[in-house]
Amino acid sequence: MEGPKGGVVKHILLAKFKDEIPPDKIDQLIKQYANLVNLIEPMKAFHWGKDVSRENLQQGFTHVFESTFDSTEGVAEYVSHPVHVEFANLMLPQLEKVLVIDYKPEKVGP
Template identity: 50%
Template sequence: MEEAKGFVRRVLLLKFKAETAPNHVERLIKDYSNLVNLVESLKTWHMGKDANIKNLHEGFTHVVELTFEDDEGEAAYSAHPAHLEFHERAWPHVKKMVVIDYKPTSFHT
């Protein structure tokens, strides 16, 4: 195994509250995606909706993957005013969230 140098990835699983209208969820996702334009240490932002045909999502409907330049970049993102403002607006609509941060690892066989 070889851990990648520098980059840190974050995977978020999001479950929104039932009373949050779908168009509001979409607006929040669009606003969230814009953070890649506002926070220098956030290098990539990708999102997808659950497409599992076996209904194993446990209510989580959206997955977001972020890439940061390094641990310090992730810390800078977490404290960035644009991220904090977005979090303030979005958090009341989130029922549950799972967050996993990892450093990409390559396996060579």
């Protein structure tokens, strides 16, 4: 039986880059972020996108980044991994706003 920490975990980062960060710098950072899946074993998948909502409820966030892990231990290993720490030290100063949420997807229905 699966333990309380096992099972798929999604790591969601919502971001708003500072206005003065040029688009080519943002593209470079996104490519570096996406490459972490090749460098950090517990990171199983990575997806990202820009806000396209018409509801105007995004509170200024412009980008969403989603990483997938097999467990909460995998997320913890990722967060403390030296490659992630190095990348976070590059990325975070470029952001005006950031919000991170980790969750375990729940299945609806049978």
